Amino acid sequence: METWSLLSEPLMYLSGYLKRHQAEYYRRLSAIRTDGDWEGWVSYFLEGVEVAALEAERNIVALASLVAADRRRLLQAPKAGPASYRLFELLPLMPRFSIEMARQRPHTTFPTATAAVRLLEDLVIVRELTGQKKNRSYSYQAYIDLLSR
Structure with missing residues (x-):
């Protein structure tokens, strides 16, 4: 067949x-x-x-x-590590996410997930959407913008 x-x-x-x-x-x-x-x-x-x-x-x-x-920018960042690499590779699958999602997907701790998200935010790869101190959500906005064209 x-x-x-x-x-x-x-x-x-x-x-x-x-x-x-x-x-x-x-x-x-x-x-x-x-x-x-x-x-x-x-x-x-x-x-x-x-x-x-x-x-x-x-x-x-x-x-x-x-x-x-x-x-490439992430790999060149001195503070990048396994958690930020794993999170970055998940971004196309979850271009909008929370710290909790970043913690669960690669199965890591909250502080490790927070540090990985913060690094991606510092590199302007993701950005925070809510402006809140708690329950924040993030976006790989450049990726979403390309998908929305």
């Missing part, structure tokens, strides 16, 4: 293209109904696939570049 190796999640966002070109989308659909213009629809749709694929590729490269640059 042949295996398709399908992606578990979408890699590109075609609906973004369709929304940006909504008038053309409806015009092409109408042309199918009124004139049977399937070729025009397929051409329009394939153009959208091409644009969405190129945008996805650019986003993947931008995310990989951001993570690589931030990883």
Whole structure:
């Protein structure tokens, strides 16, 4: 039996293209109904696939570049250690987190997790969101911003 190796999640966002070109989308659909213009629809749709694929590729490269640059900065930091390395590697999986989450995921102590978060904050890799003294949450905002484009 042949295996398709399908992606578990979408890699590109075609609906973004369709929304940006909504008038053309409806015009092409109408042309199918009124004139049977399937070729025009397929051409329009394939153009959208091409644009969405190129945008996805650019986003993947931008995310990989951001993570690589931030990883280099962390590795060059004199105070960096195993806890900050482990936390950094988890950031793409949890770009918004609390100290408690930083403690639980790599299974460390609260002071160690706090020190790791503080180092990432000092390197401007993460930033604190709440402005509170307790129950603070943090964000790998540059990563989130790239995902939101």
